[in-house]
Amino acid sequence: MKRGTLILEDGSKFDGFTFGASTNTAGEVVCHTGMVGYVESLTDPSYCGQILVLTFPLIGNYGVPDDKTIDDFGILRWVESNKIYASALIVSAYTEDYSHWNAIESLSSWLKKHNVPGLYGIDTRTIAKNFVEDGTMLGKIVMEGTDPKMISFHDQNRIDLMTLVSIRNPRVFNPTGKISIVCIDCGLKNNQLRILCQLNAKVTIVPWNHPVKQDEFDGLFLSSGPGDPQIQCSDTIVTIKSWINSETIKPIFGIGLGHQLMALAVGMKIMKLKYGRRVHNQL
Structure with a gap:
């Protein structure tokens, strides 16, 4: 049984056992407090470049569905994208x-198929409690036998995330x-995407930097x-401003990062929250 260590940028170390791929990695460490949904979270592009820590104590007990199954709209049914975007998974107990x-x-x-490492036997609740006091921080996973100095901390905000997560060419559903x-x-x-289609919308997905003409859509x-949308x-934001400033007013709506983009487009400021806490719903 191979061992590995999660090392945080403040020097904290958490030793555990490996599952998944036996590979070193690094990223921003964030916590997720949901009881279920590890398949959806791992394939969520919002976690691109992040080390995901699950605080629920038992993970793996319901396995993984077929990630190639599609629904009636041609959308992957059981996953949020076509790959795992998280850099790694940290859990307390894995089965x-x-x-x-x-x-x-x-x-x-x-x-393992996606070359993503996991560690179990980690005190994930201690990590979450530390984040409450110190805030989110960078981390790295180092496999047994590897010199930790050979693995650098990695801030995903310093790379072009949009190129990694956005569609390359427009597509209609x-x-x-x-x-x-x-x-x-x-x-x-x-x-x-599925919900919009279920509401009987024709959905045209375009890349993040694709020019969008307002007269072509409702x-x-x-x-x-x-x-960080201010960087990425x-x-x-230019496209959103063109819609806002148009003489023809049409609906603009978004989720998560989309909300932040709308705020920036109307001249508001945004700031990153101190705590890397993720969950299914937040009030």
Whole structure:
């Protein structure tokens, strides 16, 4: 059984056992307090470049579904994107024995296919409590036998995240929909797209920096996504401003990063919260 260590930039070390891929990695460490949803979280582009810490104590018990299954709209049904975007997974207790009607493999084997490492046997609640006092920080996972000095801390905000998560070319879903929505993809989740299609919208997904003509659509949707939009999404903000300043007023709406982009487009300021806390719903 191979061991590995999570090392935080403040010098804290958490030793554990490996599952998934046996590879070193680094990223921003964030905590997720949900009881379920590790498949959805790992494939959420918003976690691109982040080391995901799950505080729920038992992970892996319902396995992983087929990540190639599509729904009636041609959208991947059980995952939020076509790959794992998180850099690594940290859990307290991992079980290889899974039981679920929809599962086809274990979490460990799925992580290994995507070359994503995991550590278990870690006191994840201590990590979460430390973040409450000290805030989010960078971390790295170092496999047993590797010199920690050889692995550098890595801030995902210093790379071009939009190029990693955004669609490359425009694509249309539900072409017979009654209303036409253009979605600027800054890290779109499949379920956001699915809901729009279920509401009988024709959805045109475009890259984050794609120019969008207002007269071609009934509304503009801004997806969720990773990183700091002040650094990453200047072209998107220009597009939003053009819609806001147009003589023809059409709906603009967004989720997560999309909200931040709307705020920036109307001249507001945004700031990153101190705590890297993620959960399914927040009030």
